Amino acid sequence: MSDACVIIIGNEVLSGRTKDANLSFLGERLNEIGVRLLEARVIADDTDTIIENVNDCRARFDYVFTTGGIGPTHDDITSDAVAKAFGLPLIRNPEALALLQQHYSNPEDLNEQRLKMCETPEGATLIDNPISKAPGYQIGNVFVLAGVPVVMRAMFESLKHRLVGGLPMLSITIVAYIGEGVLAGGLGVVQEAHADVEIGSYPFFRDGSLGSALVLRGTDQATLEAAAEAVREMVRGLGVEPFEEANA
Numbered sequence: 001m002s003d004a005c006v007i008i009i010g011n012e013v014l015s016g017r018t019k020d021a022n023l024s025f026l027g028e029r030l031n032e033i034g035v036r037l038l039e040a041r042v043i044a045d046d047t048d049t050i051i052e053n054v055n056d057c058r059a060r061f062d063y064v065f066t067t068g069g070i071g072p073t074h075d076d077i078t079s080d081a082v083a084k085a086f087g088l089p090l091i092r093n094p095e096a097l098a099l100l101q102q103h104y105s106n107p108e109d110l111n112e113q114r115l116k117m118c119e120t121p122e123g124a125t126l127i128d129n130p131i132s133k134a135p136g137y138q139i140g141n142v143f144v145l146a147g148v149p150v151v152m153r154a155m156f157e158s159l160k161h162r163l164v165g166g167l168p169m170l171s172i173t174i175v176a177y178i179g180e181g182v183l184a185g186g187l188g189v190v191q192e193a194h195a196d197v198e199i200g201s202y203p204f205f206r207d208g209s210l211g212s213a214l215v216l217r218g219t220d221q222a223t224l225e226a227a228a229e230a231v232r233e234m235v236r237g238l239g240v241e242p243f244e245e246a247n248a
Contacts, residue, residue: 001166001219002062004030005039007053009068009078010147013042021149022067029156034165034219035063045069050081058085058142063163068147070136072113078144083121086139093120096135103133120144128158138162167219172228176235176242177211179203186234187214194227196220213245 006026012018020042027037038061043049050069057064069078083090096118104110117134120126127136127143129151136145136155143159145152176183180203191199197218204211214231218224235242 002035002164003038004035004063004065005041005057005061006037007050007057007064007066008040008042008147009045009050009066010042011045011075013068014044020067022145022147022152025149025153026065026156029160030163030165031169033160033163034167034169035163036169045075045077047077047081047084050078051085054082054085054142058140062141064142065145066142067145067152070117070134070144070146072116076116079119079121082139082142082144086121086142088121088123088139090119091122092118093124093126093137095126096120096137099126099133099135127155130154130158169217169219170221170224171215171217172224173245174214174216174228174231174235174242175211175245176214176240177209178235178238178240179210180212182238183212183214183235186237187231190227190230190234194223194230196223197227199227199231214242 006023008020008023010018013020023040030037041053043053054064054066066078069076080090092115100110100114100118120137121139124137124139127138127145129135129146131151131154136143138159145155180201183201187199187201197216200215202213202215204213216224216228216231232242
């Protein structure tokens with residue numbers, strides 16, 4: 001199974017003014033094609049920070065996705081930073097320019113600010129943007145995407161055929177109204193006996209009652225179900241009847 005990292009770029013996300021809506025989408029869609037999202041970072045609109053993170057992540061993961069910072073304004077510096085990370089010149093990409101020239105029928109509308117959206121590192125492969133035409137791009141194993149969720153999602157659908165994945169990650173969620181402290185010992189025994197399945201415990205408080213959501217994840221349905229049954233039996237042994245909850 002291939003792995004991936006997402007780098008969310010934007011001061012507005014770090015300040016709380018903008019709530020990121022891209023990470024959950026990318027995690028779900030990557031999982032569907034068997035690419036495991038292992039890490040996500042939220043970083044500032046700072047050239048050195050972007051360079052450092054892009055270079056670190058592209059060396060560690062099969063795929064890297066950046067979101068944000070490829071618009072027409074002065075603080076959209078992602079493309080310049082990515083070009084520097086790869087040691088490549090930033091060019092006005094002729095394919096991207098042609099796309100925007102077609103989109104803006106009035107030449108006066110394609111001002112210098114919008115022309116900035118044609119800039120990519122030399123040698124980049126464009127990623128189609130059917131929403132607003134200004135493309136994203138791929139350079140090496142790095143995919144540079146828009147920050148606006150509807151545009152980012154459309155870009156991802158345009159590029160997903162380039163990704164080599166594996167079996168999708170399946171999951172089962174077992175819920176029990178019992179505290180993690182009571183479950184911990186038995187859950188550890190189940191995890192040790194079913195090493196091919198990841199088991200996570202997530203506490204909650206609902207309707208005045210404390211409980212735990214036990215999420216099991218694996219790529220083989222039979223192996224996953226065997227571990228789930230072991231968890232159910234463990235919970236029943238504590239005098240509580242578990243129930244399953246649909247995975248969001």
